[in-house]
Amino acid sequence: MTAEDGIRSLVARRAAGEISAAEIAAHYLERIERHDGDLNTLISVCAERARAQAEAVDAGTAADGPLAGLPLIHKDIFCTEGVNTSCGSRMLDNFIAPYDATAVARLAAAGAVTLGKANMDEFAMGSSNETSYYGPVRNPWNRDYVPGGSSGGSAAAVAAGLAPAATGTDTGGSIRQPAALCGVTGIKPTYGRVSRYGMIAFASSLDQGGCFARSAEDCAHVLGAMAGFDARDSTCVERDVPDYAAALDGDIRGLRIGLPKQYFADGLEAGSRAAIDRAIAELEGLGAELVEIDLPHTDLAVSTYYVIAPAEASSNLARYDGVRYGHRCADPVDLDDLYSRSRAEGFGREVQRRIMIGAYVLSAGYYDAYYVKAQQTRRLIADDFTRAFADVDLIAGPVTQAPAFRLGEKLDDPVSMYLNDVYTLPASLAGLPGMSVPAGFVEGLPVGLQLLAPWFEEGRLLNAAHAFQQATDWHTRRPPGYESQETP
Amino acid sequence: MSLTDDQVRNVARLARLGLDDARVAEHAGELSNIIDVFESLAQVDTDGVEPMAHPLDLTARLRPDEAVPVTTRDAFQAIAPAVADGVYLVPKVIE
Incomplete structure (x- = not known):
């Protein structure tokens, strides 16, 4: 991709009158119409809203x-006023959001146009996008393969050129993993950087909004508009948002990049390993200094996360009671029947599984052994990063152990699905910002390079990714069949 | 460790999830496999480690104690399954 194809250029061309916002929106709506039947990346297409927003921009x-x-797709976890916000669940199939999420409102205030709402794993619980009530999303690089999850619809839509950018959320890897599997650039900022107001809660101490785009530069533009303090989210951090895009100089000379030895151990598939090794050598060639680092508690991340996230989910999802909004069972005989039948009908299998795990680890007799213990191991994992960042500026490694897997391959084996998340969970537990950057292919399927930075150093992260993308062209590759007439 | 059918029924009751009786054993097997993964935590020495509830260890922010009018009731009730006269309706709780 050249800079001419990016967001900055598209916005500048519109400002110069070379193309109207209505024409840009129509271009992408037409691509959605043509391609989304095969991919299922969208739950709702907001054609009318998009045209009205675009016309307002033009007028x-x-x-x-x-x-x-700029047209955008929002993950269907972000409330959009007057538009169905399903969170991938039958529970919210009838839910028309009564207000906009702060992230949606901020992007709209920056002039962005909403094309539609992206498919996702139900309540963001999944790593393959197969738990959606609306059916799986297909990976544009090979439609027999998963796009990753939970923000799989957002990642696949950007990969197929159905929008220049999309929002997503990351609780345990739900932006970085689908970005890697779909060959797009994705950033999960520091916990607290983007408001969670109107972003449907899964695990509140982990959930963080972010975005997908074609390049780090494009991500910088979108994240800059999304991020910032919001009094309506008590965990949103009161801290200025730098101009990420303006600060990109592509110079990473002297940057110390840590390579966690645990991320390159057994389990990393050979082709992915080779791609990551080449990417890291590229960073070294650009002047970065490589340092092996030790994150000794990495192997505790899966157990720690799968105690804490379901515990928080079982509490957050208690709000779906069939009373105030969402699915309500027919003819409840009493209040207990109303609750338990509405929830049994409204939630899919993976969500029910996680609610039960959460209720179990929080229940009397198990709370200390599982929940408190996991909060302690969470601190050990976070402390690993604090120690590492005393010596390095960034951390680099793989996002996943292997490229995308086939649809259905792991659906009946939750434990194997959870173990997938081993490289993304530690940074989520620590609340760190992270990215996935396209770094090559294995048998036609994309591989993502993961970059992690200290808290609130999104700018450093984006600049390293930008430097890498100035020197490589992996992010410019397009899935066969989706290349033509890609930009308006 | 493995969960008994009764433990699964109890957890489902705590979570207010109606459970198909024919599938309790299947749930017990699945949940047991997941709980097994957690056993690695028991081996870790966490003596003296402060539990981490929040990634940034922030304290809750306070706001001025000022009344703010809320005008969203009608919009919120418009999407409720059953309302009348501004209240949400549920099955009769007290006979």
Whole structure:
């Protein structure tokens, strides 16, 4: 990709009158119409809303922000006023959000146009996008393969060129993993950087909004508009948002990059390993200094996460009671029947599984052995990073052990699905910012390079990814069948 | 460790999840496999380690104690399954 194809150029062309926001929106709506039947990346297409927003931008009646006229897809976990917000669940199949999430409102205020709502694993619980009530998303690089999850619809839509960028959320890897499997750039900022208001809760101490785009530079533009303090999210951090895009200089000379030896141990598939090794050598060639580091508690991340996240989920999802919104069973005989039948009908199998795990680890007699213990091991994992970042500026490694797997391959084996997340969970537990950057292919399927930075160093992360993308062209590759007439 | 059918029924009751009786044993097997993964935690020495509830160890922010009018009731009730006269309706709780 050249800079001419990016978000900055698209916004500048519109501002210069070379193309209208309505024409840009129509271009992407047409691509959605043509391709989404095969991919199932969207749960809702907001054609009317998109046209109205675009016309308002063209008429000068909408905010003339830094993203004026830029079409976006929002993960269906973000509330969008007047539009169905399903979170991939039958429970919210009838839920028309009564307000916009802060992230959605901020992007709209920057002038972005909403094309639709992206498919996702139900309540963001999954690593393959197969738990959605609306059916699996297919990977544009090979439609027999998963796109990753839980933000698989967002990642696949950007990979197929159905939108220049999309929002996502990452609780244990749900932005980085699908970005890797679909060959797009994705960033999960520091916990607290993007408001969680109106972002349907899964695990509140982990959930963080972020975005997908074609390049680190494009991610910088979108994240810059999404991020920032919001009084309506008590965990949103009061801290200025730097101009990420303006700060990209592509210079990483002297940057110390740590390579965690645990991320290169047994389990990393050989082709992926080779791609990651080449990417790291590229960073070294750009002037970075490589340092082996030790994150000794990495192997505790899966157990720690799969105690804490379901525990928080079982509490958060208690709100779905069939009373105030969402699915309600027919003819409940009493209040208990209303609750238990509405929830049994509304939640899919993986969500029920996680609610039960959460209820179990929080129940009397097990709370200390599992939940408190996991909170302690969570600190050990976070402390590993604090020690490592005393010596290095960034950490690099793989996002996943292998490229995308086949649809259905792991669906009946939850434990094997959970073990997939081994390289993304530690940074989530620590609340660190992370990215996935396209770094090659194994048998036609993309491989992602993971970059992690200290808390609130998204700028450093984006600049390293930008430097890598100035020197490589992996992020410019397009899945066969989706290349033509890609940009408006 | 493995969960008994009764433990699965109890957890489902705590979570208010209606459970198909024919599938209790299947759930017990699945949940047991997952709980088994957690056993690695028991081997870790965490003496003196402060539990971490939040990634940034922040304290809750306070806001001025000022009343703010909320005008969203009608919009919120418009999407409720059953309402009347501004209240949510549920099956009769007290006979």
